[in-house]
Each structure stands twice: as structure tokens, then as C-alpha cells.
Amino acid sequence: QVQLVQSGAEVKKPGASVKVSCKASGYTFTNYAIHWVRQAPGQRLEWMGWINTDNGNTKYSQKFQDRVTITRDTSASTAYMELRSLRFEDTAVYYCARGQCAGCYLTDSWGQGTLVTVSS
Amino acid sequence: DFVMTQSPDSLAVSLGERASINCRSSQSILSTSNNKNYLAWFQQKPGQPPKLLISWASTRESGVPDRFSASGSGTDFTLTISSLQAEDVAVYYCQHYYSAPLTFGGGTKVEIK
Secondary structure, three states, X not given: OOEEEEOOOEEEOOOOXXXXXXXXXXXXXXXXXXXXXXXXXXXXXXXXXXXXXXXXXXXXXXXXXXXXXXXXXXXXXXXXXXXXOOOHHHOEEEEEEEEOOOOOOOEEEEOOOEEEEEOO | OOOEEEEOOEEEEOOOOOEEEEEEEOOOOEOOOOOOEOEEEEEEOOXXXXXEEEEOOOEEOOOOOOOEEEEEXXXXXXXXXXXXXXXXXXXXXXXXXXXOOOEEOOOEEEEEO
16 A cells, blocks of 8 residues: 655754655655645645656746755665754644656555644 | 645534635636646644645545535635544645745634534
8 A cells, every 4th residue: 555654753953954854655756746745733725836756847836936845765665855944833743645657646545644843 | 835724723513513714825826828826735643753745736636535625716725624524634725836935824723613
């Protein structure tokens, strides 16, 4: 079955970077996009960006454009999201989600989430 | 960016009764090329990731109970739970996937009265 397993919780200081991984199994990795969505406490879900896992093309929300990088390792069926220059307000649960095709925006399976806490 | 507005923020419904959630997009999410509405509904239970319930505004995903239905077109959409069950207690989100950036509604918390 389709599974997206994310890396564990992180605690970071303001100004640091965090890199969250998302390992896919149960399907052909390069046939489906990976999106990253975050959920801050009490806030709505917020889309950060996505990667076409087949050709590596990415697109980011303008809000995160300068601070986020999404990559993938096709040999490991794993996608990564790196967020730099962390701020207190970046404290959130970060999810990866599978697009329904390599270039699809509709997501049909989500990872379990990774809590990133930014604290001094 | 498309702004998605949900109402109400929360609602309490008796078991077996109907629950309806509204979602409005700031711009039409109906594609004229394929006549499809790029609107999804997700269910999120505490401590869990969102789960896709409905795509293309009205298509139920496999395994989703048929008490869940959805309708609408253009800018106005509705998710209906025809007979609320205890396991339906959750927060429900609409999301457009018409173009990037994808955006979500603020969520509607459904509880048992």
C-alpha cells in the first residue's frame, strides 16, 4: 500500500535550518509528485511547494520562495524539504503529500507529519 | 492567490442528523477546458494527517462512506454528511488545486451535539 514515512520531530533555534525527509513506498516514486504542506498551531493548512519527482522541477509558494528548497533522491524514493532562517512562527507540523500524478496538484496520500519546533 | 473561505467555523450536530459545510473560492475554480472544478475536501482527525474525501468537487474517493457527498461549481461548494456518525467528528477542509499556490479553507470543526 502507499506509504509516506517522514523523519522525526526536530527542535531548532531561530536562524537555523531544518531538513525533513519523506520516504515513499508502495508505488513508483517518479510517477507521482510530492507536495509539502504545513500546519501551525491553530492555523489553516498552508501549501509550501512541490516537486515533480520525474524531472525534478519545483514550484514554491511565494511566501517561502526565499527560504525553502524541495529536492528528491529517486534512488531512495525520498523527497526532502529544507527550510532555512527559521523563525518562531515556523513552529508547525510539516506534511509531505503525494500528488495523483507526476505533475498533479491533487494530493491523495499524506505522510504522518513532522513536528518542527523553533525555540531559543 | 485564491482565497478559500469556509463556513461555519464549527457546528454541532446530533447523531444521525445532517451536517453541511460551505466553501467559497475568491475566483472560479472551474476549468473551461475540461469543465471540471478543481476542489477537494479533506477530513482531519486529531493527531492525524488530512485524508482526501472528495476530489473534483463531487467525486468520492474509494472507501469513503456514501453518507459523504459534495456539490457546487465555480466559486461555491458544499460538503454534506447525510447522517452524522461518531467517527465523523473531525475538522473538514476545502482546498483548491486549480493552480499554484494551492490554498485551503480555514476548516470547519464538526462535533456531536
